[in-house]
Every structure is written in C-alpha cells, then in structure tokens.
Amino acid sequence: MARNLTVAAAQMGPVAKDEPKAAVVDRLVALLREAAGRGSELVVFPELALTTFFPRWFLDDDEMLRYFETEMPGPETKRLFDEAKRLGVGFSLGFAELHTDDDGVTHRYNTQVLVERDGTEVARFRKVHIPGHEGNEEWRPFQHAERHYFEPGPDGFGVWWAFGGLVGMAICNDRRWPETYRVMGLQGVELILIGYNTPLFYAPDPQQDALAGFHNDLVMASGAYQNGTFVVGVAKGGIEEGVESLAQSAIYAPSGQVVARCVTTGDEVAVATIDLDFTRFYKETLFDFDRYRMPEHYRLITERRGAEPPAE
Amino acid sequence: MARNLTVAAAQMGPVAKDEPKAAVVDRLVALLREAAGRGSELVVFPELALTTFFPRWFLDDDEMLRYFETEMPGPETKRLFDEAKRLGVGFSLGFAELHTDDDGVTHRYNTQVLVERDGTEVARFRKVHIPGHEGNEEWRPFQHAERHYFEPGPDGFGVWWAFGGLVGMAICNDRRWPETYRVMGLQGVELILIGYNTPLFYAPDPQQDALAGFHNDLVMASGAYQNGTFVVGVAKGGIEEGVESLAQSAIYAPSGQVVARCVTTGDEVAVATIDLDFTRFYKETLFDFDRYRMPEHYRLITERRGAEPPAE
Numbered sequence: 152m153a154r155n156l157t158v159a160a161a162q163m164g165p166v167a168k169d170e171p172k173a174a175v176v177d178r179l180v181a182l183l184r185e186a187a188g189r190g191s192e193l194v195v196f197p198e199l200a201l202t203t204f205f206p207r208w209f210l211d212d213d214e215m216l217r218y219f220e221t222e223m224p225g226p227e228t229k230r231l232f233d234e235a236k237r238l239g240v241g242f243s244l245g246f247a248e249l250h251t252d253d254d255g256v257t258h259r260y261n262t263q264v265l266v267e268r269d270g271t272e273v274a275r276f277r278k279v280h281i282p283g284h285e286g287n288e289e290w291r292p293f294q295h296a297e298r299h300y301f302e303p304g305p306d307g308f309g310v311w312w313a314f315g316g317l318v319g320m321a322i323c324n325d326r327r328w329p330e331t332y333r334v335m336g337l338q339g340v341e342l343i344l345i346g347y348n349t350p351l352f353y354a355p356d357p358q359q360d361a362l363a364g365f366h367n368d369l370v371m372a373s374g375a376y377q378n379g380t381f382v383v384g385v386a387k388g389g390i391e392e393g394v395e396s397l398a399q400s401a402i403y404a405p406s407g408q409v410v411a412r413c414v415t416t417g418d419e420v421a422v423a424t425i426d427l428d429f430t431r432f433y434k435e436t437l438f439d440f441d442r443y444r445m446p447e448h449y450r451l452i453t454e455r456r457g458a459e460p461p462a463e
Numbered sequence: 464m465a466r467n468l469t470v471a472a473a474q475m476g477p478v479a480k481d482e483p484k485a486a487v488v489d490r491l492v493a494l495l496r497e498a499a500g501r502g503s504e505l506v507v508f509p510e511l512a513l514t515t516f517f518p519r520w521f522l523d524d525d526e527m528l529r530y531f532e533t534e535m536p537g538p539e540t541k542r543l544f545d546e547a548k549r550l551g552v553g554f555s556l557g558f559a560e561l562h563t564d565d566d567g568v569t570h571r572y573n574t575q576v577l578v579e580r581d582g583t584e585v586a587r588f589r590k591v592h593i594p595g596h597e598g599n600e601e602w603r604p605f606q607h608a609e610r611h612y613f614e615p616g617p618d619g620f621g622v623w624w625a626f627g628g629l630v631g632m633a634i635c636n637d638r639r640w641p642e643t644y645r646v647m648g649l650q651g652v653e654l655i656l657i658g659y660n661t662p663l664f665y666a667p668d669p670q671q672d673a674l675a676g677f678h679n680d681l682v683m684a685s686g687a688y689q690n691g692t693f694v695v696g697v698a699k700g701g702i703e704e705g706v707e708s709l710a711q712s713a714i715y716a717p718s719g720q721v722v723a724r725c726v727t728t729g730d731e732v733a734v735a736t737i738d739l740d741f742t743r744f745y746k747e748t749l750f751d752f753d754r755y756r757m758p759e760h761y762r763l764i765t766e767r768r769g770a771e772p773p774a775e
Binding site: 303329353359365432456458460 | 621
C-alpha cells in the first residue's frame with residue numbers, strides 16, 4: 152500500500168545583495184547533491200531562492216529588474232536543472248518571474264516552479280496572497296514592499312499529478328490563509344510545497360515577533376491536518392542584509408506532526424520518507440469532505456472579501 | 464481602549480446515564496457561582512451539558528427523547544437561568560433540542576444557547592457539522608451516532624453583538640473545520656464559544672488517539688489566529704459510562720496563545736480577563752481581510768463538497 156516518497160526541505164541561509172547568482176546556484180547544487188545523497192527524490196528550495204529578499208528595499212524599475220528571471224531555466228540556473236536531471240532528482244524552486252503574456256504585456260510574479268526527475272517542468276505556481284505594502288513606508292526600519300513588486304498570481308491554487316501523488320504549491324504568506332490549503336484539499340492534494348522568507352521583525356505589531364515560529368508551525372500543521380496532506384515548508388533564514396528571518400523549515404504529516412526539521416538558520420537539508428497513502432487516514436475518516444462538509448453554510452467565504460459586522 | 468471581559472470555561476467531568484437532571488443543574492450552578500466569585504461575566508458550559516453523551520448508544524426514538532429539551536429554560540434548567548440573572552452573569556449552555564417549527568415539524572438539533580447577564584436569550588446556535596455515523600455500527604466498542612440523533616443546524620454560523628463585542632458559537636466537530644471560524648471572521652467575530660465532547664478513542668483510526676489534545680489545540684488556536692478572535696473551548700471530559708473523553712478546556716487569544724487552561728478532567732473553572740480590542744492587532748495588520756483576501760481564488764470552497772482530483 153505504501154507510496155513512499157523521500158522529500159527534502161533544502162533550507163538556505165542569507166543571500167547577500169551582491170552575492171553573484173552563480174554563487175547562489177553553487178549553493179543550490181550543493182544542497183541538491185546533499186539531499187540526493189540522502190535518498191531524496193524531490194528537493195524543495197525557498198521562495199525567491201536566487202537572490203536576496205529585495206522587497207525589503209523600495210527600488211525603482213531599473214534597479215528591481217536585476218532580481219527577476221526572464222526565463223527558467225536561464226543561463227545561470229540551467230546548471231541546477233542539468234544536475235538535478237543527472238541525479239534523477241526533482242525539485243521546486245522559488246524565483247521572481249518577469250513574464251510577457253501572449254498580448255505582449257509584462258507581469259511580475261513571485262513564482263515557484265516544480266520540476267520532475269527527468270528535468271521537465273510539471274507546473275508553475277504564482278503567489279496569490281501578496282503581503283506587505285505598495286508604497287515606500289519610511290517609518291519602517293526596512294520595507295516589506297511585495298505589493299510594489301508583484302501582482303497576484305492569476306491562476307490560483309492548482310494541484311498536479313507528480314512524484315507518484317497529487318502535489319500543490321504555495322508561497323510564504325499564502326500559508327497563513329486556510330483557504331490556500333482547502334482549495335488544494337478539494338482537489339485531493341497529498342503534498343504541498345511552500346517556500347518562505349519571513350522577517351522576524353513585523354513592524355506593524357512587534358509583539359508578534361516572538362511568536363513567529365509558533366505561528367509558522369500553527370498554520371502549516373493545521374493546514375496539513377485539516378486537509379489530510381503532507382506539507383513541506385522551506386525557509387530562507389538567518390540574518391540577511393541586517394534583517395533576521397525565520398528558519399525552522401519542516402516537513403509536516405497529515406497528523407500535523409513534524410516529521411523532519413532544520414535546526415540551524417543556514418543552508419541545511421532535512422529529509423523525510425513519507426507515505427502518501429498515510430493521507431487516507433484523515434481524508435477517509437474525520438475529514439471525509441464529501442460526507443461531512445457543509446458548503447451551503449460557507450457562502451460568505453466567496454461572497455465577501457472584507458469583514459462586515461452585523462448591524463448593532 | 465481596553466474592552467475587558469472576564470470569561471470562564473466551565474468544564475464538566477462525566478455525567479452518568481442515571482444522574483438526575485436536577486443533580487446536573489446543581490453542578491452547573493456550583494460552577495456558575497465559582498466563576499462569578501472569580502469575577503466572570505460570561506460562563507461557557509460544554510456541549511450537551513445536561514446529560515450523558517448519549518450518542519455513544521444507538522437508541523430508539525422513545526429512549527432518546529428523555530435526553531432532549533423541549534423548552535429552554537425548562538422546569539429543571541430555570542434554576543440556572545434564575546441564578547445567573549441574580550448573579551448578573553451571562554452564560555452559554557449546550558443541550559439536545561427538540562424543536563417544533565412553524566409548520567408543526569419536529570427537529571432534533573445539537574444546540575448551544577447564549578444568555579445575557581439579564582437572563583435574556585441572545586442567540587441560539589445549532590451544530591452545523593454532525594460527525595460520526597447514521598446507523599448502528601456494531602464493530603465499534605461504542606457508538607458515535609450523532610448523525611442518527613441530530614440534523615445539521617439550518618442557520619449556519621451567526622455572530623451577535625453581546626457582552627460588549629461580537630460573539631459567535633460553534634459546537635464540538637464544528638471546531639475542526641476552518642470554514643467555521645472564517646464565516647464568523649467575515650462577520651467580525653471577536654469571541655467564539657465552543658462546547659465539546661471528544662472521546663479519546665477514535666474507532667476509525669486509533670493512531671489519532673494520542674494526538675487528541677494536540678489536534679484540539681491546533682484547530683482552535685489556528686482558528687483564533689487566522690481570524691483575529693478569542694476562542695473559548697469547553698469540554699465535558701473524564702471517564703463517562705466507561706468512555707474517556709478529552710478535557711483540556713482552554714481560552715485562546717487571537718495570537719493563538721492559551722491564556723487559561725483547565726488542568727483536571729473534572730468539574731473545573733478556568734477564568735481569563737480578555738481585552739476584545741486585542742483582536743485588532745491581527746484584524747488590522749496581517750489579517751486585514753479586505754486588503755489581503757483573494758476570494759476569486761476560493762471558489763471551490765463553495766462550489767464543491769467533496770474532493771475531486773484533476774484528471775491523470
């Protein structure tokens with residue numbers, strides 16, 4: 152019955168602003184080899200893995216474009232694709248995507264790609280929930296201007312047959328919204344791959360800072376449990392350009408339990424062999440959606456964007 | 464700015480099958496007085512607080528009706544309402560409700576009532592997610608035949624102005640579904656009151672049993688955090704008619720932190736003074752729904768009841 156898959160959370164430490172992309176790809180290749188050497192079939196890298204987390208600055212268009220990829224694989228990243236194919240290892244990688252659509256319109260997305268063991272791209276996910284702010288907010292010690300850089304992904308949360316199961320993706324802030332997991336759960340997802348960059352200092356409410364690790368586990372463990380799916384959450388952590396970010400990368404079972412965890416804040420691989428059939432213990436009992444869900448009472452979730460209190 | 468409210472989780476230990484209702488009401492009154500003596504303004508009792516958890520047996524219609532209330536307050540429960548009014552304390556109480564509608568049709572609901580400090584009923588919530596099974600499943604050591612006894616509440620998840628804020632309710636299995644919290648979150652809920660009876664032995668998958676306390680915290684803490692609301696979860700725990708149920712009643716802040724906890728498995732009161740304005744730290748920052756939610760990508764949540772994997 153077992154549908155075993157060996158998965159790696161390939162956490163990264165900081166990427167400096169002036170770190171050459173070739174050096175970053177060297178690190179990715181090293182993590183890939185380490186994971187492959189430990190039997191991994193699928194290696195998950197963080198959000199915006201190729202560069203520093205540039206939304207901490209408010210840059211003009213010329214400056215920002217150096218952080219975006221116009222093709223994937225591109226000249227620098229082809230080496231990662233080639234090495235993965237050579238090793239027979241699949242991977243998922245986050246990057247800033249400059250995409251020109253069929254009408255010649257250019258879009259900037261916060262993107263994560265899923266690549267099969269033969270080197271072919273299975274799917275491309277574009278972050279749906281863009282956090283932070285649009286303008287330059289000078290009162291902050293550093294910016295979180297993701298809404299300046301990225302438009303929301305237009306395709307929502309897909310699920311794809313790959314790696315012997317049903318795989319979905321989400322990026323960073325997406326993981327805080329239960330709808331993210333549920334939309335994939337309603338497509339039968341068994342494994343969700345999530346990259347993140349999470350500054351420990353949250354300027355709008357610093358009393359949340361000490362809870363960053365707790366909240367990180369809370370949302371991914373509950374998303375896993377409530378949808379009977381594995382979740383792999385992978386950080387770019389450590390102190391990058393003076394800003395400290397959460398590490399704590401982990402692999403969560405459908406029970407909500409952590410089955411593997413990174414313990415440093417740097418480049419580190421955490422590996423787990425997971426049985427995708429274990430998802431059934433939740434999908435076919437307590438969370439048998441077809442038997443127990445009550446969508447007729449969920450309508451506000453799609454009818455309403457903001458909260459509207461009843462009349463007093 | 465503080466909108467302080469002192470809330471009590473009034474946990475109950477077992478209620479035996481042959482325990483007279485008057486004796487149960489004695490216990491409720493004792494808990495109410497204990498909570499009032501510690502400054503509580505709102506006391507939350509468990510699901511089906513007046514009787515043993517009868518869905519563990521498969522009873523015929525005549526037998527089951529002794530567990531249902533045809534009026535609230537009724538002859539035995541009036542004493543609780545009177546004492547609460549005398550003390551100036553509000554409360555929320557779970558009970559099995561036999562309701563005859565305007566067309567003369569009789570309905571059986573798993574119900575929780577919210578009563579203000581002046582003794583008036585503010586709201587009545589009827590459990591939406593009915594777990595367990597419809598028939599008598601003889602392979603089980605005990606039944607969980609809630610679907611034999613109760614129809615789902617027809618009114619969904621409302622939110623009411625009461626106790627100086629916006630209050631909602633849910634019952635037991637409702638707490639495991641993120642939609643429960645979200646539908647109330649979209650009405651601005653600040654305090655959700657949840658009674659439960661949760662057997663520690665889960666016949667369809669006993670490997671979940673040791674995780675019962677973890678899952679209980681996971682779903683209520685994430686529901687609180689992701690909606691910026693306080694949650695009060697109150698058990699009927701301990702070993703009742705040979706079946707052990709989870710206790711672990713707790714009050715959760717919008718941070719997901721536990722601010723008060725029962726530590727026994729018997730009749731016990733846990734009290735916390737909560738500031739309903741603390742909800743703003745989450746509702747107006749990270750979880751500013753109107754700014755950040757993306758309902759156009761949530762449509763499957765209401766369009767679909769069961770999971771439908773994509774074509775292979």
